[in-house]
Amino acid sequence: MTRQAGPDAGTRATQPTATIADGPRGVPLLGNLPAFGKDPLAFFEQLRERGDFVRWRFGRGPALFIAHPDAIGELLTEVERTFDQPDLGIAFRTLLGNGVVVAKGADWRRKRSLVQPSVRPKQVRSYAATMAECAVSLADRWADGQRIDIKKEMAALTQLIAVRTIFGVDTAADAESIGRAMDIAQKEIGAEFSGIGAVLPDWVPTPGRARIKRATAVIDAEVSRVVSRHRDGDTERPDLLSRLLAARDETGARLSDREIRDETVTLYIGGHETTSSTLVWAWHLLSRNPRVREALTEELDRVLADHEPGYDDYAALTYTQAVVKETLRLYPTIWLITGIAKEGATLGGAPVPAGTRVWSSQWATHRDPRWYGDAETFRPERWLTGEDGEPAEQIPEYAWFPFGGGPRVCLGTRFALVEAVLVLAVLARRYHLDLATDDIRPVPSLTLQPDRDVHATVRARG
Known part of the structure; x- marks a missing residue:
């Protein structure tokens, strides 16, 4: 089966029986955790x-790494049936609670049905101007x-952008504080996930877990303040939070205050942290590849002429989209996915014992030379179609x-792609x-982040 290359399409690779x-x-008790924690990528x-x-071992537990696209497709499409959503640990739950990314089964299906309408293409169009x-x-x-x-x-x-589209306000009460809290939380989640904290019981106190709790308290206070202001308002707002507050499931029930908090934080991370790091990596790659940078600006000049980009320009900015896709290939914001095998699980025609933790990266x-020519090279043209x-x-x-x-694909995919393309188009058109x-x-933390501040000189075009 052949389809156009893109976020939801591709050709089927020929997968051998597993x-x-x-x-x-590994080492006793910890398995391969020390090597994984030292450099997961x-x-x-x-x-x-x-x-x-x-096969490998994550602590004492059995683990299976899969690299073939067909096996990855099986894992992603069979989640909720023969693979279960894993518990990602106390640090992850402290920040995200039981939001749609973490929830399972009927609870996940209910929350997905309530959150999804807020990020459909029609709604993303309304956020594009912001x-x-x-x-x-x-x-x-x-x-x-x-x-x-x-980076800053x-x-x-x-x-x-996240504050305006999610909360419907120009600025949070203390945007700098909530930004610092998010930075601390995601750094500590990465350290917990790839270090000894990954095998420690939830009740064991550690300095990192204490820092996550303090950071989450800052985030919770700000979310609570904004939610209260929305509830007290008597006018309809076009932001994501207002849509979540108005959403009802098939029984007519609304999301609880705790659920609103969890989904708001999840959307905030998806609309802020992930796009931010993608744009940083895009600028990094463009600076190193003048040919690509010139091709990008040629398209921006041709398509946009004398106007700023909007949602209606998105489809025509094919090279800009390709730059974003190629950036996400080389520096994927989310760098791993895991699942837990249930009874009857198989991959590549081979049975996977129940309880095995399956990992894909x-x-x-994305850097496998079997699927990409010059896999380490930044080449957006690979995502274009010919005449x-x-x-x-x-x-x-x-x-x-x-x-x-599969069924648990990121709900904010369209939002993230449109945001990255429009922001890149606005800024690269001028500089x-x-x-x-x-x-x-x-650095693989909650998302894939640069290991340092990224300094640059602004050069005005023309």
Whole structure:
């Protein structure tokens, strides 16, 4: 089956019947956790080199790493049937509660039905103007020759967009505090997930867990304040929070205050943290690849001419979309997905014992040379179609899955793609950003983040 390359399409790879290879030897009690915790991205690439199905041990528990796109597709499409959503730990639950990303079974289906209408294409269209307006405001503040920290600039921009589209206000009471709290929480979640905290019982206190609790308290206080203001208002608002407050399930029941809090935080992270890091990596890659940067600006000049981009321009900005997709290939914001095998689970025609934790990594599969020519090269053209309508590269389905897939695909996929494309179009149309250094390493925390501040010089075009 051949389809156009894109977020929901691809060609089916030819998957052999699963032959399970042995992973590296672990240590008593901890298994392969020390190697995983030291460098998760390199660890998954090493497993990929051993085969498409590799046994390893996450602490005492059995684990299976899968690298083949068809197996990944099986995992993603069979979740809720033969694979279960795993418990991602006390740190993750402290921040996200039991939101739609974490919930299971009937509870997940109910919450998904309530949240999904808020991020459908029709609603994303209504948010697009806010995305562009916020980006234009930032562009107006930049000046030729100015030195900026891209990481801070993109975080502040996407935070403003998130606050306006989710909460319907211009600014949170203390936007800087909530931003710092989010940074602390996601850093500590990454440390917990890849360190000794991953095998410690929930009741064991650690300094990292204490920091997450304090950061979450700051976030909760701000969300509670804004929710109270919305409940007290007597006018209908077009923001995400208002839609969540008005949503009713099939029995007529609304989301509880706790559920509103959990879904709001989940949407905030999806609309702020993930897009922010994607844009930072995009600027990093564009600075290193002048040819791609020139091709991008040529499209922006041709399609936009003398107007700022809006939702109706999104479909025509094909190269800009390709830049974003290629950025998400090389630096996927979400860098791993896991599931727990239930009775009767299979992958690649082979049975998977119940209780086995199955892992797949966007980082490892997105850089697999079997599916991508010059896999380490930033080449947006691979996502374009020719005059005959055929894709430039035949990319297998589920060889690109930055937003997951199957029934639990990220609800904010359309929101995130439109936001990244419009923000990039507004800013790249006016400026080039020249990074001070290429020596930036990805750090896998809750999302894939640069390991340092990213400084650049603003260069006005023309």
